Amino acid sequence: RTMATAARKSLTIGLIPADGIGKEVIPAARTAIEALGSDIPTPKFVDLIAGFETFTRTGVALPEETVEVLKNDCDCALFGSVSSPSKKVVGYSSPIVALRKILDLYANIRPVVSVSPNPNEPSKVDMIVVRENTECLYVKQEQLTVGEHGKEARATRLITERASTRIGKMAFELALARPRKHLTVIHKSNVLSVTDGLFRESVRAVPLQDTRFEAVTVAEQLVDSAVYRLFREPQIYDVMVAPNLYGDILSDAAAALVGSLGVVPSVNAGDEFVMGEPVHGSAPDIFGQGIANPVASIRSAALMLRHLGYIEAAKRIDNAVDSVLREGQLLTPDLGGTAKTREVTEAIAKRI
């Protein structure tokens, strides 16, 4: 799951803070990357726009230019967070959902890991949610009709063998690289026997194509009971693979186990491109106060670099983050502290 890094002399990183606290945490991620020095090729940052504010100003949530620059000039990108309109707004459509599709970033990889008080102790919570990122209800094929009893709306939920197989492969690959080598397939095939049946079958068929994966033990959970057990027995999970919407819900649920959404990173990964993204939203309630937790974004930068093959650089960032969290002196309010985004970022950068 690493992309060839040898030929790279410089590293062009698109920065799309988008809305709300995205504007506070993406600069923090940049600071962390800059602190790496010669562990990576000299980074070049390109500022790009997208989001609800962009929509309000320009009439498009994801400008064509942003997509073109990402495709043609960038090696990778970091995305902040988008605000959702509080009423239906004609013409608005989520730019992050669109980007995942346009760049074919088919895997949303969300590691949820707690920091143990002692660096030699294993983490209590240590799982990766691998979320299919291009289909399910996110294809956004919706129709509205007016019937006898009023309005009727229909959405299509698409599950394909191809997308389920490739996300399955990604999940097996990730599981294989972990000590426990355990994979839980999430579905709701007791109701959705055709769509979730196909997802389940496709994922389970992956080891038939690649015998390395026979080393991975496989379990299954219905999505409702998966969320329940996530809270009761988080230790049963190692890698989880899920269709898009279940993965969305599960990763937020898992974030509650590690203290805050503010520490959970993700990458949107495809075969050609990778985009880091904190799992949290745009948090309009705290935007502008300088108290957003930069950890999720900084960890997303590490995850992105790891995905590009810069393993040592990624480790340096992760270790710096862990050490600041473990010390517990500089925590943002979501973690019970009073520190500012800037202070936490500086402390992390110093340790990188």
Add this chain to the structure above:
Amino acid sequence: RTMATAARKSLTIGLIPADGIGKEVIPAARTAIEALGSDIPTPKFVDLIAGFETFTRTGVALPEETVEVLKNDCDCALFGSVSSPSKKVVGYSSPIVALRKILDLYANIRPVVSVSPNPNEPSKVDMIVVRENTECLYVKQEQLTVGEHGKEARATRLITERASTRIGKMAFELALARPRKHLTVIHKSNVLSVTDGLFRESVRAVPLQDTRFEAVTVAEQLVDSAVYRLFREPQIYDVMVAPNLYGDILSDAAAALVGSLGVVPSVNAGDEFVMGEPVHGSAPDIFGQGIANPVASIRSAALMLRHLGYIEAAKRIDNAVDSVLREGQLLTPDLGGTAKTREVTEAIAKRI
């Protein structure tokens, strides 16, 4: 939300234990109802079959006769739990999903309440998940096609104004009857702007038709962040109303807050019929050991009676359950104890 009770001389209750521990806990609910004595009309119980075991034996998961007896002879019913086949089984379809639709039990009402150590203290967790019960992905309209890249499966997610409005009314009614009078509308309209947009709009429009509901404060949450906040700040919720699948996941998630799925009851309610159902599944891993928690089923019986207008009878059951749980001497293994289903049931029946 109560059905006329005056004319009722006897109360005919259909019992459908279905699979697994359903067979252990539905008899417990019956014992609790029998302990009520003259608080309710003399109950008459009718044993009915359905479930995966029924399917394996007879080829149908929900026999026509079960439906007919429920429709023609029963005032209400109690449903246990169904096992899901571990592989796709041609011709099998969940009988509980079918019953909800056939009997038009459009509201799935799931109160999640913790028992406070002191009976005069308020419960720490005290919310009701009101789940739409007839549509969303549960319409089970699925197709499989074979395209260029292999199999493609599609499911339809249906959201109608009619169903959203009536579940909205039910939710407002329930919220109005509670001290906090607060309703949270759950959706994902940042992605599903048409279907979840319609759900949200329809629910929010309910107070325009009935000004009593203006006393209810209304909030909204995206389903992913709703699950996250459920764990972090359960006290923000009073009544939640959600489309079918989100309600399914949310109610399991909420169950984790009160110690066990084994204590969370529900009713499937329509304008003509009501069916109690524990929220837990058939738990094949513990079936046959006599250690299933009977509380969810017993509370479901109380909820069913409350819905029929037997408020005092319902309270007697609930108080008996609370007192046994509060005492903490007789708890089944899911709550950390070693008691048997039978012992817990007897203790509750004695206090009724």
